[in-house]
Amino acid sequence: MGNLVSCVCVSRGLLEHVVSTIRCFEQQTHPDRELIVVHQGISDESIALFEKAGARIRCAKDISLGSLRNIGAEEARGDYVCNWDDDDWSAPDRIEVQLQALHHAWRGGHACVFRNYILWDEPNGLFYKSFPRAAGWESSLLVERAVLLRLRYPPVNLGEDRQLMSRMATSHRVLVLDAPDKYVYRYHGRNACSSEHFKRLFAGSELLSREEQIQWKTRTRC
Numbered sequence: 001m002g003n004l005v006s007c008v009c010v011s012r013g014l015l016e017h018v019v020s021t022i023r024c025f026e027q028q029t030h031p032d033r034e035l036i037v038v039h040q041g042i043s044d045e046s047i048a049l050f051e052k053a054g055a056r057i058r059c060a061k062d063i064s065l066g067s068l069r070n071i072g073a074e075e076a077r078g079d080y081v082c083n084w085d086d087d088d089w090s091a092p093d094r095i096e097v098q099l100q101a102l103h104h105a106w107r108g109g110h111a112c113v114f115r116n117y118i119l120w121d122e123p124n125g126l127f128y129k130s131f132p133r134a135a136g137w138e139s140s141l142l143v144e145r146a147v148l149l150r151l152r153y154p155p156v157n158l159g160e161d162r163q164l165m166s167r168m169a170t171s172h173r174v175l176v177l178d179a180p181d182k183y184v185y186r187y188h189g190r191n192a193c194s195s196e197h198f199k200r201l202f203a204g205s206e207l208l209s210r211e212e213q214i215q216w217k218t219r220t221r222c
Helices: 015-026 044-052 065-075 094-104 145-151 160-171 195-203 210-219
Strands: 005-010 033-039 056-059 080-083 111-114 118-121 126-129 137-144 174-177 183-187
Touching: 005 065, 005 094, 015 033, 015 044, 033 065, 044 056, 056 065, 065 080, 065 145, 065 160, 080 094, 080 145, 094 111, 094 137, 094 174, 118 195, 126 195, 126 210, 137 145, 137 160, 137 183, 145 160, 160 174, 183 195
Parallel strands: 005 033, 005 080, 033 056, 111 174, 118 183
Antiparallel strands: 080 137, 111 137, 118 126
16 A cells, blocks of 8 residues: 555644644554645744654645645645644544555545544543534545545635535545544634534534543543
């Protein structure tokens, strides 16, 4: 499984998130990978951390989030692009699991997402298992770069990934995996989506047991 995977991170440069996303990237079991960072202006300290991790960095100001994601795809050199939001968490074998699913799918596949994942309410220190979504969760996307360059994200600041997934579902085979422990969607209060968005997600999801809460607090310290 030697495909180069380009992890595209649109970053706002919050130091604790930068440190976490770099660690998640460095711990991936899939060896052939690169980190692409696109931003609209972050601190020199954050840039230095990304550069130390070997990331290629591109600054592009005064454009939409969708356009920033498209720049990341254009900068990528890999056969696949993996969405790598800097405030979320990925298990060490996330890329490997998604690639294996695409390579071993009976009818092949162009993209892969997770049916459900772990939700992290960081201000309250709580973890949930999300409700399953038939089309999968777009933030966990791993997709052929050629497909992404052809479809492209719409130039909007919110819902750009959902719109992309809707178009992709009508023209390409998207695999939806049951592997909720591979991705954590984090709410920290400074997300692009509103607090009401996350409240609705938490309300429809399953609060994990006390033992599972402890396990996830330990895991996400990566």
